[in-house]
Amino acid sequence: MNNINTSERLKTTKASTWLADNIVTLIFVAFTLFGFFVSDGVTVNFFLTELSSRFFRNAFLVLSLIIPVVAGLGLNFGIVVGAMAGQIAIAIVRFFELGGVSGLLLTMFLALPIAGLFGYFTGNLYNKTRGQEMIASLIVGFFANGIYQFLFLVVVGVIIKVPANHPMIKPDGVGVRMSVDLVSYEDGGLKYALDKIWEIPFMWAILILFAFILLLQVWKILRNKKNPVLYRYNKTTTLLYIILSVVMIGISIYAISTNSTLMMVRKVPVITSILIAALCLFNELILKTKLGQDFRSVGQSQHIAEVSGINVDQTRIIATIMSTIFASWGQIMYLQNMGTLNTYGAHTQIGMFSVAALLVGGASTQKAGVKHAIIGTLLFNSMFIMSPEIGLSLFGNALLGEYFRTFMVYGVIGLALGLHVWRTNKSNEITLD
Amino acid sequence: MSDNLLSLKHVSKEYSGNKVLKDINIELKKGEIHALIGENGAGKSTLMNILFGMPVIHTTGGYEGTIEIEGKEANIKSPHDAMANGIGMVHQEFMLIPGFTIAENIKLNREITKANPLSSIFGKRLRTLDVKKMNEDARKALDTLDMNIDEFLPVAGLPVGHMQFIEIAREIDKTGLKILVFDEPTAVLTEAEAKNLLKAIKKLSQQGIGIIFISHRLDEIIDVADRVTVLRDGEHVVTKDVKDTNKYEIAQLMVGRKIEIEREEGINKNIVDETILKLNDFVVAMPGERVKGIDLEVKKGEILGIGGLAGQGKLGIANGLMGIFPAKGEVEFKGEKLPLNNPKAAIKSGLAFVSEDRKGIGLLLDVAIEDNITFSAMQINDDFLNFIGPIKLKDSAKIRNHANKMIKDLDIRCTSSMQEVGRLSGGNQQKVCLARALTLNPTLLLVSEPTRGIDIGAKKLVIDLLKQLNNEYGMTIIMTSSELAELRSICDRIAIVCEGKIEGILPPDAPDAQFGLMMSGSSNSEGSDA
Numbered sequence: 032m033n034n035i036n037t038s039e040r041l042k043t044t045k046a047s048t049w050l051a052d053n054i055v056t057l058i059f060v061a062f063t064l065f066g067f068f069v070s071d072g073v074t075v076n077f078f079l080t081e082l083s084s085r086f087f088r089n090a091f092l093v094l095s096l097i098i099p100v101v102a103g104l105g106l107n108f109g110i111v112v113g114a115m116a117g118q119i120a121i122a123i124v125r126f127f128e129l130g131g132v133s134g135l136l137l138t139m140f141l142a143l144p145i146a147g148l149f150g151y152f153t154g155n156l157y158n159k160t161r162g163q164e165m166i167a168s169l170i171v172g173f174f175a176n177g178i179y180q181f182l183f184l185v186v187v188g189v190i191i192k193v194p195a196n197h198p199m200i201k202p203d204g205v206g207v208r209m210s211v212d213l214v215s216y217e218d219g220g221l222k223y224a225l226d227k228i229w230e231i232p233f234m235w236a237i238l239i240l241f242a243f244i245l246l247l248q249v250w251k252i253l254r255n256k257k258n259p260v261l262y263r264y265n266k267t268t269t270l271l272y273i274i275l276s277v278v279m280i281g282i283s284i285y286a287i288s289t290n291s292t293l294m295m296v297r298k299v300p301v302i303t304s305i306l307i308a309a310l311c312l313f314n315e316l317i318l319k320t321k322l323g324q325d326f327r328s329v330g331q332s333q334h335i336a337e338v339s340g341i342n343v344d345q346t347r348i349i350a351t352i353m354s355t356i357f358a359s360w361g362q363i364m365y366l367q368n369m370g371t372l373n374t375y376g377a378h379t380q381i382g383m384f385s386v387a388a389l390l391v392g393g394a395s396t397q398k399a400g401v402k403h404a405i406i407g408t409l410l411f412n413s414m415f416i417m418s419p420e421i422g423l424s425l426f427g428n429a430l431l432g433e434y435f436r437t438f439m440v441y442g443v444i445g446l447a448l449g450l451h452v453w454r455t456n457k458s459n460e461i462t463l464d
Numbered sequence: 465m466s467d468n469l470l471s472l473k474h475v476s477k478e479y480s481g482n483k484v485l486k487d488i489n490i491e492l493k494k495g496e497i498h499a500l501i502g503e504n505g506a507g508k509s510t511l512m513n514i515l516f517g518m519p520v521i522h523t524t525g526g527y528e529g530t531i532e533i534e535g536k537e538a539n540i541k542s543p544h545d546a547m548a549n550g551i552g553m554v555h556q557e558f559m560l561i562p563g564f565t566i567a568e569n570i571k572l573n574r575e576i577t578k579a580n581p582l583s584s585i586f587g588k589r590l591r592t593l594d595v596k597k598m599n600e601d602a603r604k605a606l607d608t609l610d611m612n613i614d615e616f617l618p619v620a621g622l623p624v625g626h627m628q629f630i631e632i633a634r635e636i637d638k639t640g641l642k643i644l645v646f647d648e649p650t651a652v653l654t655e656a657e658a659k660n661l662l663k664a665i666k667k668l669s670q671q672g673i674g675i676i677f678i679s680h681r682l683d684e685i686i687d688v689a690d691r692v693t694v695l696r697d698g699e700h701v702v703t704k705d706v707k708d709t710n711k712y713e714i715a716q717l718m719v720g721r722k723i724e725i726e727r728e729e730g731i732n733k734n735i736v737d738e739t740i741l742k743l744n745d746f747v748v749a750m751p752g753e754r755v756k757g758i759d760l761e762v763k764k765g766e767i768l769g770i771g772g773l774a775g776q777g778k779l780g781i782a783n784g785l786m787g788i789f790p791a792k793g794e795v796e797f798k799g800e801k802l803p804l805n806n807p808k809a810a811i812k813s814g815l816a817f818v819s820e821d822r823k824g825i826g827l828l829l830d831v832a833i834e835d836n837i838t839f840s841a842m843q844i845n846d847d848f849l850n851f852i853g854p855i856k857l858k859d860s861a862k863i864r865n866h867a868n869k870m871i872k873d874l875d876i877r878c879t880s881s882m883q884e885v886g887r888l889s890g891g892n893q894q895k896v897c898l899a900r901a902l903t904l905n906p907t908l909l910l911v912s913e914p915t916r917g918i919d920i921g922a923k924k925l926v927i928d929l930l931k932q933l934n935n936e937y938g939m940t941i942i943m944t945s946s947e948l949a950e951l952r953s954i955c956d957r958i959a960i961v962c963e964g965k966i967e968g969i970l971p972p973d974a975p976d977a978q979f980g981l982m983m984s985g986s987s988n989s990e991g992s993d994a
Contacts, residue, residue: 321577322589328572331561338559339573340544463749463790 051450055443056393059410062439066417070424078416080297083233085412087226087303088368092385093392093404094310095357100399101318102350103330105165106386109153109351111172113358114378115179116146121221121363121372122183125199125211130220132228135367138221142359149175150355154348161333165396172382183207183374211372222370226300233296236304238283245276303364310357311401326350330397387411387440390447397451414439468535469494469674470515470643475529477510477521484510488529488700490693492643492674497665499685499706500678501718502695503983504774504946508678511695512645515676516553517546533642550642552635554649558627562620567595567602569619570634576601605633609664625657632664644668645676650684651775662688680773682711682984694718715980719948739796740764740940741908746793748777748784755780756964757793762908762942767934769955769972770944773983777964778944779820782910786810786817788825798907811844816906818897820913820944822890826897829886833878834867836885836896841903870899874929891922898929909933912944927954948979 050057067073092110099107120142124134153171160167187193188205195204199211214220216227248269254262286293317323325346328336337343362381366372389399391414392407415436422432470492477485485507492498502508513520514527517540521527531538538549546553560569568575576598577583577591602615611629619627628649635644646665650658665688669675677689685692686706694701694717701717741762748755755777762768772778784791787807795802803809811817819826828836841847842858848866850857867881874895878888885896894914901909911930915923931954933939945951951958952972960967960982967982 317590320580320583320590320592321575324568324575324593325573325589327564328561331563335559335561336573338543338555340547341573461749461751461790463747463792 053393055391055447059391059414063413063417066421070420073420076292076296081416082412083299084297086408087300088365090307090408091310091364092358092361092381093388093408095354095361096385096389097314097399097404098350099354101330102326102347104157104347105396107168107354108382108386109168109171110358111378111382112149112153112175113146113355114362114381115175116149117142117359117362118378119145121366130214131216131224134221135224138363139360143356146356146359147352150352154351157351158344158347207374209374211374213370213372221367225303225364225367229301230298231301232294233299234283234286234293236299237279241276241279244272248272314401383440387443390443395451467493471532473530475527477527479524483698485698494674495669495672497669497675497677497689499689499692500676503718506695507698508695517542550640552638552641553645554631556647558631560619560627560630565616565618566630567599567615569630570602570605570637571598601637605637608636609633624652641673643674647678680984682714682986686711711986712977716977719980720976736764738764740798742796744794748780748789748791750780750783750789753777753780754964755784758966760966764940765938766956767941767943767954769951769958770961771948771951771958772961774946776962778961779912782817782912782944814907816901816904817910818901822893822897827885827893830884832882833885833896834863834881837867837870837899837903838863840900874899890918894918894926908940910942915950
């Protein structure tokens with residue numbers, strides 16, 4: 032049998048699509064840098080503090096979107112439903128005035144079956160709306176919001192009897208208040224229950240992070256030495272990572288030893304970071320299992336998976352359930368950091384924002400990974416921090432920047448979806464050769 | 465009985481009252497290569513779907529008859545049952561996931577796994593993939609086929625020949641494989657690749673695997689098969705040892721109809737010796753019906769038939785001429801160059817097309833008959849319009865009159881010209897298509913599959929209409945059809961398309977076997993004198 036040279040086949044990566052693949056990311060990098068140029072009020076400390084707190088608030092939610100993309104369901108706007116499950120759990124725990132670490136664990140434990148059930152239903156819906164999962168997920172969020180409001184505004188008080196003098200119940204005894212204080216963890220509440228378990232200075236976290244990245248690159252190179260064909264790595268990106276890691280390690284050591292102003296950046300919640308890292312690891316490891324392989328098979332071709340005997344519907348439902356559960360936990364992590372439960376508003380935007388963040392990281396409707404989620408969360412939140420500053424310094428009005436935010440969020444989603452359609456059409460085009 | 469690996473006994477199948485398989489009996493011995501041949505619609509795919517337990521069969525009421533594997537009755541209800549019974553299939557379209565490595569594809573849904581802490585809690589599906597063992601297994605299967613390609617590379621970008629072998633490797637890798645079905649395996653391969661494949665098939669049969677080989681290429685069947693079964697219109701015609709027969713006979717059995725072809729000679733045909741349409745190296749990229757460079761001349765006033773098996777490219781010719789799919793080459797129409805890839809120009813120059821895809825591009829189903837009939841003429845020729853300054857308005861009266869005339873002339877059965885086309889029967893819909901084409905006053909009419917999906921009575925009416933148009937108005941017609949009998953009943957010449965090229969042009973009264981050989985692409989070798 033004639034054989035094609037292995038190294039020749041590996042060369043077939045196209046450079047021409049690089050710009051199209053990364054256009055969204057590039058826009059955001061440019062925007063953030065532009066913000067630094069035009070506004071003089073933003074100090075590095077302010078920026079990093081804002082960015083790190085926003086990152087730890089949102090990363091888990093963004094990460095919960097990855098599995099559905101791998102399983103071919105596209106961007107799961109339906110994580111809104113998961114967020115509602117998380118909020119229901121929080122409301123229950125808050126009602127009984129539980130809190131602290133044990134209260135937080137209970138919340139997560141309670142959210143698990145609720146989100147699982149919701150995920151099962153949405154998964155079934157996606158199977159019925161095959162090919163339109165993204166639209167379905169968007170609409171299911173709106174629909175679920177109606178039920179959620181009914182539950183919180185009417186059922187609580189009318190069907191479930193609650194004392195009217197409870198701080199989270201409206202004074203007339205029916206329905207939950209617009210915003211519910213989650214009570215600081217020191218007073219036995221949920222606020223910062225996770226974040227304040229253990230905190231370390233920002234620069235220490237940077238040091239640990241980049242030391243880890245450096246080790247990872249070394250491991251990659253060693254693995255490649257062992258079997259150059261099976262374990263490939265991109266030389267330039269690896270080199271860039273190494274340089275970046277060394278520089279960042281240098282800066283952090285310098286900052287720590289001289290106790291510079293960078294040490295004033297808000298401290299980093301360790302347990303939250305560990306949970307985020309665990310989900311990153313889970314998303315990677317799940318792909319190495321049979322289930323993950325099924326996700327990938329189904330994601331690449333439902334027909335072929337079906338013919339090979341994979342239960343396509345069930346696999347898709349599992350992916351949705353997982354995503355919904357992670358989203359519910361993500362929302363709990365988000366709210367314990369916020370400190371107040373905005374009962375009727377906290378969940379409504381997270382679908383859009385998380386999806387936008389993932390897309391900013393360079394993901395598409397068919398390809399998403401941990402890297403996209405992390406980079407995306409950082410860049411997207413940078414934009415959030417910078418846009419009021421840009422509005423203020425360019426137009427003398429911070430509100431204009433706020434408008435710009437909204438424009439960017441929807442613009443990014445629109446652009447990413449447009450690019451996706453454009454690319455699919457291009458690859459489906461019938462040509463003479 | 466014990467030497468029969470597989471026996472199909474009295475297998476029948478009907479789709480909503482329409483018998484597509486009638487009492488089929490096939491036996492497959494160990495190590496035998498059994499060829500299955502038949503025209504489109506002869507029932508090959510249905511038979512294989514039954515054997516493979518495809519959902520199509522069981523959602524439409526199952527089948528009659530029994531399937532025995534090694535003497536024991538097997539109840540095959542799903543592809544999974546089929547696999548459990550040792551039946552493997554190499555599909556015509558590849559069941560490969562491009563983004564996966566070769567090993568992953570070979571091991572698709574049969575991945576080797578090992579336990580990890582999570583899997584002991586959450587069950588089997590969370591077991592880790594044993595990539596190393598999977599690669600080893602894949603290597604072994606590939607080695608059986610003498611493939612020295614790296615198993616850990618992605619499938620995307622491999623030549624089709626390799627992909628086919630990966631499909632086969634997957635089947636070999638399944639433990640207990642007894643029967644392997646090849647569905648038109650060489651259709652997409654180059655000659656050298658096909659040779660390799662046939663060699664591999666022979667090798668597999670020597671290992672005791674029973675092989676069912678579906679192909680329309682007679683040469684290959686003669687070359688590789690031990691026995692051949694011919695199906696025609698869902699009936700089991702004959703099963704013969706290949707050494708007792710020849711391709712001439714097989715071809716005849718495949719095409720031969722019991723019904724005599726009725727053909728009244730053209731009363732006052734006046735085919736002028738003037739070429740109206742000339743194709744030179746004409747290429748069309750119609751998916752599934754590629755035309756790969758044909759030369760063809762059409763004389764003024766004739767009915768030219770284009771026949772051939774499905775997927776060979778006969779439908780591509782008309783679609784390419786009309787600019788529906790990308791085409792290139794030289795086309796001369798009425799002595800002038802015809803611009804390609806431009807439907808509007810094609811219609812303007814005097815071509816009209818009755819598409820094989822009646823409901824897709826032929827008709828606006830939710831729109832009234834009269835609008836369907838006049839739609840193209842309005843768009844292209846500005847007929848049936850009133851002009852008020854820059855505004856164009858429909859001339860309803862003129863449309864109504866014309867539609868009514870057409871309805872009368874073509875005998876379209878409808879309540880009125882305002883009835884929605886979607887409500888009409890297939891035959892009447894086809895007549896509306898014809899009416900619309902005729903409204904354009906074409907010099908050359910292209911008709912594709914004019915009788916597909918319409919009942920026998922309507923078929924005759926449509927055919928008669930075409931004949932009438934040709935006889936009385938001298939309209940040149942190119943008729944593309946899968947039904948050879950139909951072509952032979954009205955065409956003056958019949959071009960047979962095979963693998964995207966014109967295999968040959970035959971008079972309608974040529975013998976069955978000659979048509980059969982041409983459709984199988986083996987006309988230019990010996991055997992036609994038998």
